[in-house]
Amino acid sequence: MRKSNFKKWLSLVLCLALLAAAALSTAAFAETATETEEVVILMTGTQEEPVELGEGEVSFLFQVIDTEGAEAWFKVNTDAETVGAALLENELVNGSESEYGLYVTSVCGIELIWSEENPHYWAFYINGEYAQTGVDTTPIEADTVYLFKAE
Numbered sequence: 001m002r003k004s005n006f007k008k009w010l011s012l013v014l015c016l017a018l019l020a021a022a023a024l025s026t027a028a029f030a031e032t033a034t035e036t037e038e039v040v041i042l043m044t045g046t047q048e049e050p051v052e053l054g055e056g057e058v059s060f061l062f063q064v065i066d067t068e069g070a071e072a073w074f075k076v077n078t079d080a081e082t083v084g085a086a087l088l089e090n091e092l093v094n095g096s097e098s099e100y101g102l103y104v105t106s107v108c109g110i111e112l113i114w115s116e117e118n119p120h121y122w123a124f125y126i127n128g129e130y131a132q133t134g135v136d137t138t139p140i141e142a143d144t145v146y147l148f149k150a151e
Helices: 003-025 083-089
Strands: 028-033 038-043 051-053 058-065 071-078 093-098 101-107 122-126 145-150
Touching: 058 083, 071 083, 083 093, 083 101, 101 122, 101 145
Parallel strands: 051 071, 058 145
Antiparallel strands: 028 038, 058 071, 093 101, 122 145
């Protein structure tokens, strides 16, 4: 295995261990219902002490607020050029491609797909303001907080 691959795997294992340790000490639970099942997600990290993920020369703060108002904070380190690419590489978001770009349907394992029966979706904010660009076309900027909020 190449040294860089080993470092990535080691980093992933250490991040998972950090998340597990945080879960055992000071964790807040957020419950979110989807159309078909109820999901319980462990939310960790604060603005002052975010969970640190990834490797790279650039970093930014990423905040998540679920439907119950529970918050999680992450410091994302990356070499990616866009916020979406960095969040995808750290498995913080998931979604599908649409004619408008990446349609984010899952953040931190919480799936929200808007429908009449489930009128919630993930809204993307930049420094507290509703984003005018998609997450996959938003360039990473220093001293910026990116947020996905369940609405």
